[in-house]
Amino acid sequence: MDIEWAEVEALMERIMWALNNVTRALFEIDSASLVNRINSRREDISIFGFRLKEIFGLLESFIDFKIDWVACLSN
Template sequence: MQRWEAPEDGWIKGNADGAVAKQRNNGGGGVILRDHQGAFLAAAGFFFPHCTDPEGAEIRACLELLRLARNQNVQRILVELDCQAAVQMINSQERNLSAVGPWVQEIKGLLEEFLDFRVVWTRRSANEAAHKLARVSVGDERSRVWVGVPPDFILDIVANDIPNLF
């Protein structure tokens, strides 16, 4: 089981995850930003109405993560996703012509605004906070942002990732 690990000094780690509720034809995304000590910076949950494609939800969550990071003045970002196909699309040098292509191209453009960036795959077990944010957003059918203090429903995950933080 892989656990969340803090990024190197000077970097911010952003985890993103997408989720879908096919019975309701909706999706959502969860994103969280933490610093090199594991300290919580910001998080958000997004509701994506009429989104039934898990890969599309993951790509949209990554896009929202980068928007949040830009708004928080992040300079160096390590993006972790638990969808290998999404990571491959984002890291590909070729233009993406799939249904999610416009979002992938927008992600690539946003990444260029950072001083440095990396987009990597991680296991779901190291992406629990983003996954929980996504699931809650789909269930609640609403989008929310938290800055400075994490929402109560991910406190235990954040605390378990960095035991000495709380």
């Protein structure tokens, strides 16, 4: 779970930066489980789920956005 927390915090930083600069965004993450959790948007009552809900709120500020999984070898 520590790796997913690091990934979600990094995603939050990227979203915050992008909000000031762009209206359409593509976010690439190398954690397949995190991408699946974000794209499914299932209700999660854990602390981690609360953080994801904050991310969902920020993503609504974009005209268009996409979150994709990429292999870490391609970074």
